[in-house]
Amino acid sequence: METLAIFGGTPVREKPIYYGRQYIDEEDVAAVVETLTSDLITCGPKVTELEKKLCEVSGAKYAVVVSNGTAALHLAAMTAGFQEGDEVIVSSITFAASANCVRYCGATPVFADINPRTYNIDPEDIRRKITPRTKGIVAVDFTGQAVELDEIREICREHHLILIEDAAHSIGTKYKGQPVGSLADMTCFSFHPVKTVTGGEGGAIVTSDEAFYKRLVRLRTHGITRDPEQMVHPTDDPWYNEQVELGYNYRMTDFQAALLLSQLKKLPKFSARRKEIAARYDAIFREMPELTVQEEIPESDTTRHLYILRLNLERLNCDRRQFFDALYAENTCPQVHYLPVYWHSYYEKLGYPRGLCPNAEKFYMEVMSIPLYYSLTDEDVEDVVRAVKKVVAYYRK
Ligand SMILES: Cc1ncc(COP(=O)(O)O)c(C=O)c1O
Structure with missing residues (x-):
């Protein structure tokens, strides 16, 4: 098994990519x-x-x-x-x-x-x-x-x-x-x-x-x-x-x-490329029992803004934070979208209790958004796939 970059191994990429960025020509x-x-x-x-x-x-x-x-x-x-x-x-x-x-x-x-x-x-x-x-x-x-x-x-x-x-x-x-x-x-x-x-x-x-x-x-x-x-x-x-x-x-x-x-x-080509990248991730991650792929309702023809990587934590020897840090160290840098809104201290002070929306709270503990934007090359996308597979292989139960 490959050593994760976070433990001194070679990162999948030399230069980092982040979950989103603009494309200006x-x-x-x-x-x-x-x-x-x-x-x-x-x-x-x-x-x-x-x-x-x-x-x-x-x-x-x-x-x-x-x-x-x-x-x-x-x-x-x-x-x-x-x-x-x-x-x-x-x-x-x-x-x-x-x-x-x-x-x-x-x-x-x-x-x-x-x-x-x-x-x-x-x-x-x-x-x-x-x-x-x-x-x-x-x-x-x-x-x-x-x-x-x-x-x-x-x-x-x-x-x-x-x-x-x-x-x-x-x-x-x-x-x-x-x-x-x-x-x-x-x-x-x-x-x-x-x-x-x-x-x-x-x-x-x-x-x-x-x-x-x-x-x-x-x-x-x-x-x-x-x-x-x-x-x-x-x-x-x-x-x-x-x-x-x-x-x-x-x-x-x-x-x-x-x-x-x-x-x-450029919206039509932005949209087409985003769909293509999301479809590539879906095809790979759907086959991995450690991950869950977002379900699409048939009514929505979706221009995907975010790609959510969802962990089946019962199949992994790590928590979301460890997975996040490991993926980050591979230079395929994720972000998390979102904290349930009422967990923000501003809303907490207004009296919203924890436990209000159980599905939202469970979701938050299991997810991160991986790179998805128009100018990602096919090689970039494959780097993200490799990094996810590498981290999953390391933490697989
Ligand atoms: C779901 C959602 N609503 C509203 C906003 C607010 O948009 P803006 O950052 O342009 O004020 C954002 C932006 O981040 C968002 O993601």
């Missing part, structure tokens, strides 16, 4: 440079063009581009009308922002457990957690796989709830042939560098509801409007604008929008 750089030397570098034509493009990509009628995915979720939660006294059901395995947006509005996140096979929010647990105070759901397309939208939309219809889809991971994914963005009341994207397309930072909300759209546009710029129909004191003074509610500055610059427009041209 010369066309992207040229698009940014061109915009930087144009007349408007913020609130200009590229933002409008990007919004049009996002409507095409998502199938929604309207898009509002903002400074990051967290801002998108914040504005969506405000626009949904969540407020103090309301409960909003949120996925338990996600980045904190999916729940924080509910807190920003003074409402209470109620965490629903995950389906132990797909890792997405479990519709049955959503049903169990509905009370007369429930006003909405924030459902996260974790790893890029669409949530069970038919069932969740049905729950929303029955209980008059607003559905916010956190699609930070899932641009490019389709549910029953429909693009993510066309199926929830509001869908939020993130364009952070590890995501499938990036603007450095950036986010967007897409919706087909005109009233939501108008409010999102207003909240993005301080709650200020130029539309006389939305004003309390409309005038024909050409300079006049009016702040009608309290909003934020969540605008995106035009050079970020230019980068995103250039990146979105």
